[in-house]
Amino acid sequence: MGLLSMRHKLFSVTNGGFYTWDIVENKFWADRRYSEIMNVDYSEVDRGLPAESFLETVYPDDRAGVIERMKMTVIDRQPFDIAYRVKRGNTFVLVKDYGQCMRSIGGYATLFTGIVFETLEAKSSASASNSNHQRP
Numbered sequence: 001m002g003l004l005s006m007r008h009k010l011f012s013v014t015n016g017g018f019y020t021w022d023i024v025e026n027k028f029w030a031d032r033r034y035s036e037i038m039n040v041d042y043s044e045v046d047r048g049l050p051a052e053s054f055l056e057t058v059y060p061d062d063r064a065g066v067i068e069r070m071k072m073t074v075i076d077r078q079p080f081d082i083a084y085r086v087k088r089g090n091t092f093v094l095v096k097d098y099g100q101c102m103r104s105i106g107g108y109a110t111l112f113t114g115i116v117f118e119t120l121e122a123k124s125s126a127s128a129s130n131s132n133h134q135r136p
Helices: 003-014 032-038 042-047 060-076
Strands: 017-022 027-030 080-088 091-103 109-124
Touching: 017 032, 027 032, 027 042, 032 042, 032 091, 032 109, 060 080, 060 091, 060 109, 080 109
Parallel strands: none
Antiparallel strands: 017 027, 017 109, 080 091, 091 109
């Protein structure tokens, strides 16, 4: 890997927002960068919120796809890898979200952790008809 590629990857990671969902307790925490990307109050996600509150930030047409992908990650142990829109005023910002589910020794889903990035592609409210931006 060249030096330029390594710098690009490090730059990308530092621009991501990290989150953790305790599945057993149904508590969702995130860092300050996550709150900026997802347009949520940092003081709320810093204290821990019910996981359902995360879905309120997702554009309504994309929610079903995000929920389905989460189920596939928790139940089927597939990586969480999806793009979806987050509403910011009259604009919809496309984000990429990568995560995975951690399990106890007994195999039970315990933690869901990941990182979200804002993409450069923003959608206006007039062009927000494209739902579920999933990567195959």
